[in-house]
Amino acid sequence: MTVPKEQLLDFYRKMVLVRRFEETVEEYSKKGYVPGFIHLGVGQEAAQVGAMASFQEGDYVLPDHRSHGVCLMVGTPVTEVLAEIFGKTTGCNKGRGGSMHIADFARGNVGNNAIQGSTLVTACGLAVASQIRRTGAVTFIFFGDGTVGRGEFHESLNLAGVWKLPIVYVLVNNGYAISTRATDAHPLEDLAEMGCAYNIPGVTVDGNDVEAVCAAVGEAAERARRGEGATIVELKTYRWQGHFSGDPASYRPEEEVRAWKERCPLKATRKKLIDRKWATAEEIAAIDAAVEKEIQEAVQFAVDSPTPTEKDAVAHVYVGREVAGK
Ligand SMILES: Cc1ncc(C[n+]2csc(CCOP(=O)(O)OP(=O)(O)O)c2C)c(N)n1
Ligand SMILES: [Mg+2]
DSSP states (O other): OOOOHHHHHHHHHHHHHHHHHHHHHHHHHHTTOOOSOOOOOTTOHHHHHHHHTTOOTTOEEEOOTTOHHHHHHTTOOHHHHHHHHTTOTTSTTTTSSOTTOOOBGGGTBOOOOSSTTHHHHHHHHHHHHHHHHTOOOOEEEEEETGGGGSHHHHHHHHHHHHHTOOEEEEEEEOSEETTEEHHHHOSOSSGGGGGGGGTOOEEEEETTOHHHHHHHHHHHHHHHHTTOOOEEEEEEOOOSSOSSTTOOOTTSOHHHHHHHHHTOHHHHHHHHHHHTTSOOHHHHHHHHHHHHHHHHHHHHHHHHSOOOOTTGGGTTSSTTOOOTTO
8 A cells, every 4th residue: 555645754753753752761761760661662663653543533542551652643742641651740641650551531542551451351342332322433452462362352352243343453463472472372373363263354464564554454444434343453563672671682583683673664664755756865854853852842841840749649549539638
């Protein structure tokens, strides 16, 4: 699939934004600004940006633990997502959620979750709600190859298959679940085929090709909007870093990492832009510079924002209720 020039330029800008966001989170984590673990999606930008191109107002999305990029694509300001990861009061969840609990209900991000597989079940609930209300909304759920081994994956597919739920299962296969290779953990090479047991079609595409991702997820979303049910879209990609920031990832051969870095989704998109004469090197550099400015402004905002007070820690626990004595 070839997307129009303006869309490819937009994809490129968004992928640079996600890449620089992740690199910045890592940099500030090392400086001590980020409480808790972080799981970075460097290398997976095309999967996140390309898949979210089909997300529309009124839809729902359930990102996962490696989905800062997905949270940005929902439209939550970069400042608010970064401040959330820093645990600041200006974060989109007032600094209470952090990296693994980023939600923005108003924009359809129902929230990621540190418990692998739990959101697969939540997806069914959201999809049933939109089916009953006839809103035409699609639920996009992001999860990894490792999460396919959870029981919830099968429970979710079973219900989605029987009730033809409007869900797009975005299966981001980055080859590993922590240190376990996907090929050692699953009997199939293409995990999208697992849908056949539940009468759910599956498609496997190059997750580093933003146009291929956009096309496959787009078709799945249209199918769901037509009331024809769920689809699994498996995006084959790779995470450049370890499972969490700080994991040396010594379980992966250096040659494998090098080969995947050669297949960088940003580099591939830059090449397409140049080859099609849709952008010059200078225009690409201008996009990079504009993104850098946005990132640095977000850093300033997040660094300068206040941390929650002790009183804040118990506020917002119950909706509309004050905790006595606090
Ligand atoms: C129920 C549950 N079991 C185990 C874990 C620990 N854990 C966190 S991420 C992860 C691996 C997830 O692998 P995958 O689904 O492939 O996603 P990736 O990290 O590769 O993006 C595991 C086992 C967890 N968070 N929740
Ligand atoms: Mg994985």
